Amino acid sequence: MRSHRxxxxxxxxxxxxxxxxxxxxxxxxxxxxxxxxxxxxxYDWGSDWYRKHGEMMPADGLAWLRTADAIYFGAVGxxxxxxxxxxxxxxxxxxxxxxxxxxxxxxxxxxxxVSPLRDVGPGDLDWVIxxxxxxxxxxxxxxxxxxxxxxxxATETAIFTRRGVERIMRYAFDLARSRPRKQxxxxxxxxxxxxxxxxxxxxxxxxxxxxxxxxxxxxxxxAMTMRMVCKPRTIDTVVATNLxxxxxxxxxxxxxxxxxxxxxxxxxxxxxxxxxxxxIHGSAFDITGKGIANPVATFWTGAxxxxxxxxxxxxxxxxxxxxxxxxxxxxxxxxxxxxxxxxVTRAVVEAVRGMNR
Ligand code: IPM
Ligand code: MG
Numbered sequence: 001m002r003s004h005r006x007x008x009x010x011x012x013x014x015x016x017x018x019x020x021x022x023x024x025x026x027x028x029x030x031x032x033x034x035x036x037x038x039x040x041x042x043y044d045w046g047s048d049w050y051r052k053h054g055e056m057m058p059a060d061g062l063a064w065l066r067t068a069d070a071i072y073f074g075a076v077g078x079x080x081x082x083x084x085x086x087x088x089x090x091x092x093x094x095x096x097x098x099x100x101x102x103x104x105x106x107x108x109x110x111x112x113x114v115s116p117l118r119d120v121g122p123g124d125l126d127w128v129i130x131x132x133x134x135x136x137x138x139x140x141x142x143x144x145x146x147x148x149x150x151x152x153x154a155t156e157t158a159i160f161t162r163r164g165v166e167r168i169m170r171y172a173f174d175l176a177r178s179r180p181r182k183q184x185x186x187x188x189x190x191x192x193x194x195x196x197x198x199x200x201x202x203x204x205x206x207x208x209x210x211x212x213x214x215x216x217x218x219x220x221x222x223a224m225t226m227r228m229v230c231k232p233r234t235i236d237t238v239v240a241t242n243l244x245x246x247x248x249x250x251x252x253x254x255x256x257x258x259x260x261x262x263x264x265x266x267x268x269x270x271x272x273x274x275x276x277x278x279x280i281h282g283s284a285f286d287i288t289g290k291g292i293a294n295p296v297a298t299f300w301t302g303a304x305x306x307x308x309x310x311x312x313x314x315x316x317x318x319x320x321x322x323x324x325x326x327x328x329x330x331x332x333x334x335x336x337x338x339x340x341x342x343x344v345t346r347a348v349v350e351a352v353r354g355m356n357r
Pocket of ligand 2: 246247250
């Protein structure tokens with residue numbers, strides 16, 4: 001039997017609730033599939049760990065994670081600690097330390113879920129946003145001088161490297177090619193930003209020569225927000241910078257019904273390091289501990305993890321089960337339902353058990 005080692009990092013807020021749900025469902029998929037098993041290592045890193053140890057994870061944390069085939073991550077963020085500390089200390093430290101340069105964010109309207117867009121239902125909106133995940137506006141370059149003085153200066157420099165842009169373009173063109181419509185939209189802002197973004201466009205053009213079978217276009221990021229709302233059917237695969245894709249993916253999640261269903265994968269396409277799978281929603285202090293967190297994003301990202309581990313049949317089975325449960329109206333309050341996290345989880349486990357392989 002194939003076995004995969006998963007490093008589970010539930011971390012903060014609703015992270016532990018949704019990761020527990022996700023592991024339960026993945027276990028059901030493994031039993032149902034019969035071809036593989038998961039070995040799960042639990043890491044209790046995060047903000048509570050920080051309060052005890054003065055760091056978000058141990059200094060040799062990445063070495064521990066390297067022993068895993070994939071990382072299943074909950075959420076990071078704490079009301080009493082600065083976001084920049086918790087984020088850079090754990091999640092971004094993993095993404096950047098493992099050079100997980102492709103952040104993949106699929107969006108679909110699942111059956112039973114109502115989009116805020118009029119006359120848009122399942123099938124009308126089927127996108128994958130590829131987010132550059134290693135540089136751009138998140139490179140951490142910049143600084144502050146003359147603190148507190150009237151002449152104080154702060155800079156935040158976006159970095160675009162030929163290697164970094166080319167590899168994310170190739171990833172996006174490859175992904176577009178693997179999807180039925182073979183269509184890619186390159187999001188940019190080269191009308192206003194004359195250096196990095198013009199470079200971004202140039203490299204997109206160069207890479208596109210290797211993909212004559214992929215139809216591609218360019219869209220300015222501001223116009224892209226309108227297109228997502230007004231013409232969602234014209235979009236398939238999208239590639240954007242770290243910050244642009246961050247913003248567009250929240251919009252995409254809202255248009256698909258809720259941030260509570262949106263998954264993401266931080267991928268090292270070269271497989272030098274484990275890739276990391278997480279729900280997009282974050283720690284959600286307002287509902288932490290209430291038992292109503294939507295586990296669907298964590299299930300969906302679990303399916304992406306199975307896919308990455310080569311368990312395509314298990315991944316498909318899990319998504320069919322999730323869709324069946326959504327279609328039956330078993331949903332948490334963020335989707336207008338009344339079910340708790342546990343009820344949704346139980347329903348998905350049962351659907352997995354009853355599913356034909
Ligand atoms: C996301 C989140 C993070 C990001 C935050 C928590 C820093 O919004 O994954 O989209 O901007 O990368
Ligand atoms: Mg975001």
